[in-house]
Amino acid sequence: MAKKPATKPASAPTPKAAPVADSGPGANLQRPAAEVLYAAELDKLAERDKAQPKPKGWKLTPRSVLSFVLGDEDMGLAPKFVGSRAFLERAIVALATNRGLMLIGEPGTAKSYLSELLAAGISGDSTLTVQGSAGTTEDNIKYSWNYALLLAEGPSERSLVPAPVYRGMREGKIVRFEEITRCPIEIQDTLLSVLSDRVLAIPELDGPERSLFAQAGFNVIATANTRDRGVNDMSAALKRRFNFETVQPIGSIEDEMALVTREAGKMLARAAIPVSLQADVVEVLVTTFHELRHGKTGDGKALEPLSTAMSTAEAVSCAYAAGIHAYYYGGGDVEPAHLVQHLVGTALKDAPDDVKKLSGYFNHVMKGRKRGAWPAYYEARKHLP
Numbered sequence: 001m002a003k004k005p006a007t008k009p010a011s012a013p014t015p016k017a018a019p020v021a022d023s024g025p026g027a028n029l030q031r032p033a034a035e036v037l038y039a040a041e042l043d044k045l046a047e048r049d050k051a052q053p054k055p056k057g058w059k060l061t062p063r064s065v066l067s068f069v070l071g072d073e074d075m076g077l078a079p080k081f082v083g084s085r086a087f088l089e090r091a092i093v094a095l096a097t098n099r100g101l102m103l104i105g106e107p108g109t110a111k112s113y114l115s116e117l118l119a120a121g122i123s124g125d126s127t128l129t130v131q132g133s134a135g136t137t138e139d140n141i142k143y144s145w146n147y148a149l150l151l152a153e154g155p156s157e158r159s160l161v162p163a164p165v166y167r168g169m170r171e172g173k174i175v176r177f178e179e180i181t182r183c184p185i186e187i188q189d190t191l192l193s194v195l196s197d198r199v200l201a202i203p204e205l206d207g208p209e210r211s212l213f214a215q216a217g218f219n220v221i222a223t224a225n226t227r228d229r230g231v232n233d234m235s236a237a238l239k240r241r242f243n244f245e246t247v248q249p250i251g252s253i254e255d256e257m258a259l260v261t262r263e264a265g266k267m268l269a270r271a272a273i274p275v276s277l278q279a280d281v282v283e284v285l286v287t288t289f290h291e292l293r294h295g296k297t298g299d300g301k302a303l304e305p306l307s308t309a310m311s312t313a314e315a316v317s318c319a320y321a322a323g324i325h326a327y328y329y330g331g332g333d334v335e336p337a338h339l340v341q342h343l344v345g346t347a348l349k350d351a352p353d354d355v356k357k358l359s360g361y362f363n364h365v366m367k368g369r370k371r372g373a374w375p376a377y378y379e380a381r382k383h384l385p
């Protein structure tokens with residue numbers, strides 16, 4: 001924990017000069033796609049896999065996809081997704097079969113991130129993505145028309161505007177379908193023939209162009225959140241065409257601390273913000289999220305869980321926000337008070353009871369903790385509403 005006075009001078013200290021942001025791939029993008037960010041890793045793996053047998057249409061062998069997703073120190077591959085190897089092997093194998101992969105789980109367990117990494121590793125392209133919502137239409141999934149060309153020339157391949165599934169089938173790539181259960185069932189069912197017969201009918205065209213047969217390499221990774229509308233909102237027929245895998249939240253506090261330090265550190269580095277996230281500060285943050293998520297403290301005392309998910313993804317965002325706060329309004333080190341201020345916006349959304357539960361957690365659980373950053377964190381409860 002930083003050795004700093006607890007109270008800060010009224011005038012904010014001048015922030016340290018920001019270093020030049022990472023000048024690597026996509027340096028000016030807010031969030032480059034995985035295949036851009038990790039282009040060098042993918043090239044290295046592709047080179048190694050040149051003569052290796054791989055599923056048809058795949059850029060890498062299943063073994064390399066696994067190394068890419070999990071990271072491999074010896075090969076210089078950055079750690080990315082934290083999860084069990086057995087789970088990932090099953091997920092990767094599912095994508096080489098005739099069924100799609102459905103990733104289900106609690107919010108913020110990296111379902112989307114994992115599907116992006118898998119698509120980048122297998123197809124070298126994670127951008128063929130349909131975002132499911134109540135307003136998703138078949139056009140957003142399959143194809144639509146350029147109406148000016150349609151009127152001028154009639155339906156033709158030239159006037160057809162391909163959507164992700166059309167492109168994935170034509171190019172033999174993985175298509176990501178985010179939050180599929182938020183779409184109406186009849187829209188989800190657009191995927192039935194695509195997944196079983198691997199063919200897309202285009203009735204407006206004539207001759208052989210009426211059917212688009214999928215190239216090898218095409219498959220679908222769908223994600224669904226078990227807290228929003230669940231997989232009950234899916235037809236049995238579509239469920240049969242997917243292999244279901246549950247993405248579990250990170251089990252150990254140590255692993256979650258390492259992940260939050262790494263991910264928030266990466267985001268701060270990209271934003272050229274040179275603040276340090278000390279281990280004891282990360283510990284209080286991650287422990288808070290972990291305990292409130294599971295509804296019990298590390299030593300087994302029951303807590304009233306909040307109505308919000310308190311996911312790992314939110315813990316990362318909270319650490320990132322605290323880092324920005326510390327840089328622009330503080331002295332450059334993330335203090336427990338910065339964490340509490342950003343914890344409020346994450347933990348307290350619209351349920352009035354949650355304010356009481358969070359205050360109860362600070363007053364009853366945290367009060368007794370005397371180690372590391374806990375006392376300063378407890379003092380910072382004045383920032384709670």
Ligand SMILES: Nc1ncnc2c1ncn2[C@@H]1O[C@H](COP(=O)(O)OP(=O)(O)OP(=O)(O)O)[C@@H](O)[C@H]1O
Binds near residue numbers: 081106109
């Ligand atoms: N097991 C994990 N491995 C790596 N990163 C993780 C893990 N769990 C959470 N994260 C963090 O969460 C972020 C990704 O969250 P993502 O949006 O993919 O979750 P999600 O499960 O799709 O959430 P939602 O249900 O809200 O869509 C990652 O960028 C990372 O910072």
Ligand SMILES: [Mg+2]
Binds near residue numbers: 111112113178223
């Ligand atoms: Mg998601």
